[in-house]
Amino acid sequence: MVEAEVAAAGGGRVEAVQLRIGQLAGVHEAALRFAFEQAREGSVAEQATLCITDLPVAVFCPRCDRIVELPQITPLACPACRQPTGDIRQGQELELESIELSEVGT
Amino acid sequence: MSVSETASVHAGLPRILQVRTKILKKNDELAREMRAGFAAAGVRVVNVVSSPGAGKTELLTETLRQLRDRGAAVAAIVGDLETDNDARRLAASGAPVRQIMTHGLCHLEADMVQAELAAWEAEGLAVAGLQTLLIENVGNLVCPTSWDLGESLRVVLMSVTEGEDKPLKYPGLFNTADLVVITKIDLAEACRFDRAAALAAIEQVRPGVSVLETSAITGQGLDRWLAAVQ
Ligand SMILES: Nc1nc2c(ncn2[C@@H]2O[C@H](COP(=O)(O)OP(=O)(O)OP(=O)(O)O)[C@@H](O)[C@H]2O)c(=O)[nH]1
Ligand SMILES: [Mg+2]
Ligand SMILES: [Zn+2]
Numbered sequence: 001m002v003e004a005e006v007a008a009a010g011g012g013r014v015e016a017v018q019l020r021i022g023q024l025a026g027v028h029e030a031a032l033r034f035a036f037e038q039a040r041e042g043s044v045a046e047q048a049t050l051c052i053t054d055l056p057v058a059v060f061c062p063r064c065d066r067i068v069e070l071p072q073i074t075p076l077a078c079p080a081c082r083q084p085t086g087d088i089r090q091g092q093e094l095e096l097e098s099i100e101l102s103e104v105g106t
Numbered sequence: 107m108s109v110s111e112t113a114s115v116h117a118g119l120p121r122i123l124q125v126r127t128k129i130l131k132k133n134d135e136l137a138r139e140m141r142a143g144f145a146a147a148g149v150r151v152v153n154v155v156s157s158p159g160a161g162k163t164e165l166l167t168e169t170l171r172q173l174r175d176r177g178a179a180v181a182a183i184v185g186d187l188e189t190d191n192d193a194r195r196l197a198a199s200g201a202p203v204r205q206i207m208t209h210g211l212c213h214l215e216a217d218m219v220q221a222e223l224a225a226w227e228a229e230g231l232a233v234a235g236l237q238t239l240l241i242e243n244v245g246n247l248v249c250p251t252s253w254d255l256g257e258s259l260r261v262v263l264m265s266v267t268e269g270e271d272k273p274l275k276y277p278g279l280f281n282t283a284d285l286v287v288i289t290k291i292d293l294a295e296a297c298r299f300d301r302a303a304a305l306a307a308i309e310q311v312r313p314g315v316s317v318l319e320t321s322a323i324t325g326q327g328l329d330r331w332l333a334a335v336q
Contacts, residue, residue, distance in 0.1 A: 025252055028248065075310035086281070088281070100123075101123065
């Protein structure tokens, strides 16, 4: 995926890859880092650093009528008024945010 | 891939490609397409997820058997790291069954399901004529979370033998459940299953979700379960 983006942008060497991972995404950060180290070998991202932004869970509380961030994943309830809510507004992301390139041979 | 990139090129500075793409976008798109196809054909697709050994195969074998007895066209796909043991158990029901051996991959992906459906079509089974397609996912409570298979119902099983706090340990997966089934309820007493604690744990990670209790051995709770997947 990173290779396709880099090719589409005209090539270059990848210095860093930035991901956004929600706490509910079902991804283990250490496992992901390990997989990245394996996958980058021999690719344009061989030298790249992996930066992961960890996104906490945020839910919409119907009682408070606002989106609130949770101090921990569970319970899925408003930390202010304790109203249980499954209306998740953040925390399920699994996204490639950005790729940092250095100009090589251009 | 549609890239909304704003490549900012500054002389001498590294370029940052802003991509902001879902990593599982391909799977998401295929799953959405498949879901629309299933809906149009009237096929109910049930993705069954649980920890290893929670009772997926046992419950699904009984489900296939009873739905066939009621005259329903049913079939199943099962994913396992190795062996086709589960496929053989499921096939004992008499229903068409296909095994996906993932050889190390810890979850099923939409394109794997699509390939099995295509193979079925090639063998003459009309997938669009099915009433219910059951998918037994690989026993795993983490990785199936983010992999949509185009299902109309995602069921998470937890057995009474694995601890009432399973949902709290795997909130991400339980949070994606459309239905939670507590299995092996015939063993509840023997392992001092605390029903209230289990229901409270489920409620904490998936407020409002329906919960059923079943035993594939005694048949307890199967009527409500069959009604949910039919
Ligand atoms: N007492 C009792 N035992 C059950 C029930 N359901 C399954 N079992 C037993 O639990 C064990 C595991 O059941 P399976 O159906 O193979 O579990 P599974 O989730 O398919 O396991 P994997 O595919 O390996 O992840 C077997 O020995 C089953 O006989 C039940 O309702 N009651
Ligand atoms: Mg099984
Ligand atoms: Zn509130």
